Amino acid sequence: MPATKDTGPAKRGRPPAFKPPRPVKSAGQKAAAAPKRASAAASRPASAAKKAAPSASKRAPMTTLISSESEAEDDLSDANADEEMEDISEDDDRATSTEATRDPIPANLLIRLLYEGFEDQNTQIQKGAMELVGHYMNIFVREAIARARFERRGAGKGGISDGFLQVEDLEKLAPQLVLDF
Amino acid sequence: MADADKEERLKSALWYSIGQFVDDECVKQNLNATPQFIGALTELVYRQISNTSRDLETFSKHAGRRIINEDDVMLLSRRNEGLETVLKQVLDEMKAKEGRPAVPEKKVRGRPSGASAGKGKGKAKQ
Numbered sequence: 198m199p200a201t202k203d204t205g206p207a208k209r210g211r212p213p214a215f216k217p218p219r220p221v222k223s224a225g226q227k228a229a230a231a232p233k234r235a236s237a238a239a240s241r242p243a244s245a246a247k248k249a250a251p252s253a254s255k256r257a258p259m260t261t262l263i264s265s266e267s268e269a270e271d272d273l274s275d276a277n278a279d280e281e282m283e284d285i286s287e288d289d290d291r292a293t294s295t296e297a298t299r300d301p302i303p304a305n306l307l308i309r310l311l312y313e314g315f316e317d318q319n320t321q322i323q324k325g326a327m328e329l330v331g332h333y334m335n336i337f338v339r340e341a342i343a344r345a346r347f348e349r350r351g352a353g354k355g356g357i358s359d360g361f362l363q364v365e366d367l368e369k370l371a372p373q374l375v376l377d378f
Numbered sequence: 379m380a381d382a383d384k385e386e387r388l389k390s391a392l393w394y395s396i397g398q399f400v401d402d403e404c405v406k407q408n409l410n411a412t413p414q415f416i417g418a419l420t421e422l423v424y425r426q427i428s429n430t431s432r433d434l435e436t437f438s439k440h441a442g443r444r445i446i447n448e449d450d451v452m453l454l455s456r457r458n459e460g461l462e463t464v465l466k467q468v469l470d471e472m473k474a475k476e477g478r479p480a481v482p483e484k485k486v487r488g489r490p491s492g493a494s495a496g497k498g499k500g501k502a503k504q
Contacts, residue, residue, distance in 0.1 A: 301399035306391050307427070313388065314431025320438070322446040325472055329451040330430065332468050336461065337426060338396065341419060342403055349409075362404075362411040364418045371422060377458050378426065 301338040304331055337378050344370040393420045430454065 302310075308327060322330075348366035397416045404411050437450040448469055455462040 299399060299402055302392065302395055302423070302427075306388075306395060310388060310392070310424070310427045311431040311434070313385075314428040315435050316432070317435060317439075317444070319444050320435050320446065321444060322434070323448065325469075325476075326434075326446050326448045326451045328472060329448055329465060329469060330434070330454075333430070333451065333454060333461075333465065334423070334427065336464065338399065338419070338423060339403075341422065342400065345411075345415070346407065346409060360408070360410050362400075362409060362415045364412070364414045367415060367418045367422065374422075375426070378454075378461070 300331065300335055302331070302334050304328075307331055307334060333378075337374075340378075341367070341370065341374055344374060389420065389424055392424055393417065396420045396423060 304327070307330065308322075311322065311327075311330065342362075345362045345366040348369050349360065349362055352366070393416070396419055400411050400416050400419065403409070433454060434446045434450050437453050438444065438446045441450070452462070452465060452469070455465050
């Protein structure tokens with residue numbers, strides 16, 4: 198508990214950034230991008246590093262829970278996810294067979310997030326409708342990545358291109374994407 | 379504080395699963411994504427979900443229901459024909475799996491019963 202209290206005010210200071218889960222994700226997985234973050238981290242006092250550790254350990258159970266859920270639902274979603282895949286990954290054929298294996302957002306998490314958004318406590322959602330919303334968000338996320346890749350390709354022709362999807366790619370595509378969905 | 383904390387935790391969970399997904403996709407498509415990209419995408423998806431849930435709630439209220447059904451979800455795709463086609467296909471498949479006949483245009487399959495039950499409750503109170 199004290200860990201989250203500490204991180205709260207620290208975050209208040211900066212713009213609506215997406216700070217919180219970074220320690221969990223980044224430490225293990227993104228070694229390549231380490232230099233950028235290292236400089237960002239260096240600007241913070243050493244105590245910030247200490248704070249990150251407890252919050253990471255605190256989140257660990259939550260994340261493991263989710264991963265197990267998403268694995269469980271992989272089997273369920275395989276059949277349905279098949280044909281929308283073809284629409285989105287036009288130019289990468291090896292992706293089509295394996296892409297259906299995972300949903301970007303586990304069903305339980307999506308339900309929870311939807312219920313958070315309801316203003317009326319009594320609002321409920323049917324199971325079939327829920328499944329459909331899952332597909333909708335699935336398409337949304339895939340579309341975002343596909344468009345980001347497209348943006349990156351276009352940007353790469355001008356100068357340096359390292360195939361890293363950047364925030365600026367997302368910035369360019371976000372308005373149209375949100376209009377389309 | 380409790381609210382903010384809850385939101386943070388939900389976002390963290392979303393961040394984690396989006397991150398996993400993006401990493402998977404990147405491996406498949408021979409790409410890379412910066413952590414900042416994943417964070418921004420998480421934020422975008424989070425906002426999209428809360429907008430979606432508002433929309434769905436409004437749609438079902440407009441239809442006089444308290445329970446969101448498939449028709450409400452189909453309304454989400456009203457501005458995007460391609461999306462509508464895909465969702466309709468998924469919906470038909472879901473129905474076929476449940477052994478119900480796929481009704482292409484208007485779905486008149488007794489869901490009003492749930493809605494009328496909701497209404498009935500409301501009326502009974504008055």
